[in-house]
Amino acid sequence: MYDVLNDSVLQKISEIADAEGVQAFVIGGFVRDIFLRRHNNDIDIVTLGNGIDLAEKTAHAISPKLTVSVFKNFGTAMFRYNGMEYEFVGARKESYSHDSRKPHVEAGTLEEDQNRRDFTINALALSLNKENFAELLDPFNGLQDMNDKIIRTPLDPALTFSDDPLRMMRAVRFAAQLDFTIEEKTFEGIRQMKERISIVSMERIIDEFNKIMMTEKPSRGIVLLDKAGLLELIFPELSKLKGVEVINGCGHKDNFLHTLQVLDNVAEKSDNLWLRWTALLHDIGKPRTKKFSETIGWTFYGHEIVGSRMVPDIFRRLKLPMNEKLKYVQKLVLLHLRPIALVDEEVSDSAVRRLLFDASDDIDDLMLLCEADITSKNEIKVKTFLQNFQLVREKLKIVEEKDALRNWQPPITGEEIIETFHIQPSKEVGIIKLAIREAILDGVIGNNHDEAFAFMLEKGKELGLAK
Ligand code: CTP
Numbered sequence: 001m002y003d004v005l006n007d008s009v010l011q012k013i014s015e016i017a018d019a020e021g022v023q024a025f026v027i028g029g030f031v032r033d034i035f036l037r038r039h040n041n042d043i044d045i046v047t048l049g050n051g052i053d054l055a056e057k058t059a060h061a062i063s064p065k066l067t068v069s070v071f072k073n074f075g076t077a078m079f080r081y082n083g084m085e086y087e088f089v090g091a092r093k094e095s096y097s098h099d100s101r102k103p104h105v106e107a108g109t110l111e112e113d114q115n116r117r118d119f120t121i122n123a124l125a126l127s128l129n130k131e132n133f134a135e136l137l138d139p140f141n142g143l144q145d146m147n148d149k150i151i152r153t154p155l156d157p158a159l160t161f162s163d164d165p166l167r168m169m170r171a172v173r174f175a176a177q178l179d180f181t182i183e184e185k186t187f188e189g190i191r192q193m194k195e196r197i198s199i200v201s202m203e204r205i206i207d208e209f210n211k212i213m214m215t216e217k218p219s220r221g222i223v224l225l226d227k228a229g230l231l232e233l234i235f236p237e238l239s240k241l242k243g244v245e246v247i248n249g250c251g252h253k254d255n256f257l258h259t260l261q262v263l264d265n266v267a268e269k270s271d272n273l274w275l276r277w278t279a280l281l282h283d284i285g286k287p288r289t290k291k292f293s294e295t296i297g298w299t300f301y302g303h304e305i306v307g308s309r310m311v312p313d314i315f316r317r318l319k320l321p322m323n324e325k326l327k328y329v330q331k332l333v334l335l336h337l338r339p340i341a342l343v344d345e346e347v348s349d350s351a352v353r354r355l356l357f358d359a360s361d362d363i364d365d366l367m368l369l370c371e372a373d374i375t376s377k378n379e380i381k382v383k384t385f386l387q388n389f390q391l392v393r394e395k396l397k398i399v400e401e402k403d404a405l406r407n408w409q410p411p412i413t414g415e416e417i418i419e420t421f422h423i424q425p426s427k428e429v430g431i432i433k434l435a436i437r438e439a440i441l442d443g444v445i446g447n448n449h450d451e452a453f454a455f456m457l458e459k460g461k462e463l464g465l466a467k
Helices: 002-006 008-020 029-035 051-062 110-115 142-148 157-163 166-178 184-199 202-213 218-228 255-269 273-281 303-317 324-335 338-344 349-372 379-403 414-421 427-441 449-462
Strands: 024-027 042-047 069-071 076-081 084-090 125-127 291-293 297-299
Touching (some): 002 029, 008 024, 008 042, 008 051, 024 029, 024 110, 029 125, 029 142, 042 051, 051 069, 051 076, 051 084, 157 184, 166 184, 166 202, 184 218, 202 218, 218 255, 255 273, 255 349, 273 303, 273 324, 273 349, 303 324, 324 349, 338 349, 338 379, 349 379, 349 427, 414 427, 414 449, 427 449
Parallel strands (some): 042 084
Antiparallel strands (some): 024 042, 024 125, 069 076, 076 084
8 A cells, every 4th residue: 555655756755854863754635645546646745844955855866957946935845756746845833725825834743734734634644754654644533534435624624714715615626526525514614614715716716616527426516515605606607597486387497407417417428628617507598598488488598699608707707718718618508509409300401511510620529518418307208309319410420421511611712702703802702702601501502612613603693793
């Protein structure tokens, strides 16, 4: 189990700590992951001496060329070696948090250092000194908690969480990642302290949220965030999907539960974080478009359009990337009803072609999302729908092979139109280009240069242009 301690750097630290007469320990996530048999590249070293000093001496002993990054204000230093990251710090009395911007922390004992860590499972230390090499120091029974699959703060939760309120998100993230339960008092602590999340930067919050999104079953973490009261603080649009309204005995489905189901379905099939985000946001426009009609019941007309328009604001606020990831999520939210619409109707080639054209390279992701969106308590209904959906997939394949519309490039360029009709760049060029595209999508002409050229001549004539 402790084979990882044979690591050459850890051995070096051990020798140097002994030679310097200071105590050194591996601590935190790396120790936790030894017991959980998870891989971890980050090794945290805590010493009852000077962390920077130990880092520099170790690095020098490994290779004089090894660069050490020193953060003097925080009394920490780190270096990378063989794909691992070694971070050194002196034991401290104050809260231990990587991102804490508090300089001048007071030196403390190992126990004091362990006290101020986030969870019992993250407070274990293994000694590196020769006399008690690999001895486990576990003052809060973190090992027992690991066996019992429990997340618990070492001290009173109110104290641990006020040291760094991000830890409330971390509690949920670890529970979700490891399939652990948050112990009752700790969970109650989160519920009481939830408002304090407001002092944490959105970048740190979303980092934890995305880790939850990348777990095997993301709904587990999101439900916990909801129960803790954190979700409505950090992501109110998602909370608003909750609940069922009933009028005249007619209800609609709970869009929150449905969304979580779709998210889990997507997560089963794909590791793409942004496709998972698409699942999370696909129905985000529903609360704003909800209407009740005496004749048809509940409707959410246009929720895909409203939803896709909400995405940029959500991304901006949550400090998610405002680049092509945003565009991708927006596009898939907008298109998420299109494939399913093809199930009901007599699927025309033209509708399939237009879908391929609009989704382009993201068609496979869109199909995956759409399939994941088929949720119902009625298993027969789901089965029939999935079968019909398979037909759409087949149709898509045939049309794709025939028409090569994915990543479509116009067979006739604007320049060719200008040259052919000896005209200046003008609105006619745009009209002809659009007409060619529409003719291809409608199947009037094939997606090739010859047919498009002939069509262009005809269209030009209509517009009074001479060759
Ligand atoms: N820690 C803490 N409070 C925080 C962040 C970190 O007490 N808000 C302590 C914990 O002891 C943790 C260690 O610092 O184990 C290292 O933190 P970090 O590298 O962020 O997390 P890991 O626990 O290693 O887990 P992961 O790598 O999955 O983020």
